[in-house]
Amino acid sequence: HVDFIGGHPMAGKSASLTAAEATLFQGATWVICPSVRAGGPAVRNVLGIVGALGAESFFVDPVEHDSYVAGISHLPFVAAASLMRATATDTAWRDMKTLSSTGFKDTTRLALGNPAMHRDILLTNRAAVARWIDTYVETLLSVKASLLAADDVARDQLLEFFTEAQDDRARVEVRDTRESEQAGSVEGSITRENMSEHVGRMFLGGMGKRRKTPR
Structure with a gap:
């Protein structure tokens, strides 16, 4: 029996592997999507690894996951690439x-990403990405309509739209600040000992906790 537990961190940088950091995942959100047959011990082992890296676990249904990342990860790449080409x-x-x-x-900046990788990501999640593109296009057309109207109502609509967008973005900054503070509080928690213990439990089960018997 194999306990399948999908998951990945929502963190990263545009730099290459040469800029890798031991604290990259501290304070980051780590998505976890256990299969319905995944056992409790296996899930706890994964949680242990995530915790040892200083990340925050976030359980989500696979379908919801695909919709969420289509909006906050895949759509931004499409928007960046489209603006660049336009x-x-x-x-x-x-x-x-x-x-x-x-x-x-x-x-x-995201348009600098690997073209083949992003093509495959988008095609794999095409339905969810297409829905978000529709929403994005509708939003742009609404802004366009207000710009062309250029009357008092349109001016108020534009001001309200940009103000709400500013507030939404500010709330993202607040969340990032909190995550940064959390990362600082767990700095130094990643050690060779606790990481090897979690990895051992995940891949070796009970064998990962065995100690050599003195002769």
């Missing part, structure tokens, strides 16, 4: 590129 294919791009600064570079 501007880079314009006849004035050569001059526009000279004027691009931090805002444009920050917004399009």
Whole structure:
């Protein structure tokens, strides 16, 4: 019997492996999607590894997981790549590129990601990504309509839209700050001893806890 427990951290950087950090996962959210047949001991072993890395476990249904990451991970890549192509294919791009600064570079950073990897990710989760693209397009069209109307009502709508977006983004910053504080509180908790113990339990079961018998 195999206990299948899907999961992955929601953390990472754009740098290569040479910039790896021992504290990368501290304070990060670690998604866990146990199969219906996964036993309690196996789940606890995975939780032990996640905890040893300083991450926070987050249980979620696989279908919900695919919808969530389509919105907060896959759609941002599509948006960044689309913005990059929309501007880079314009006849004035050569001059526009000279004027691009931090805002444009920050917004399009994800377009630097591995094309083949993102293609495969999007195709694997195509239905959920397509739904989020529809929602995103509807939002853009709503902004466009307000811009073209340019009356007092439209001005108020734009102000309300941008204010709500600002508030939403600020709440993300608050969450990131809390996670950073949590990461600092568990710094140093990752040791060779406790990590090897958790890995041993996960892959070797009871054998992972055995000690050599003195002769």
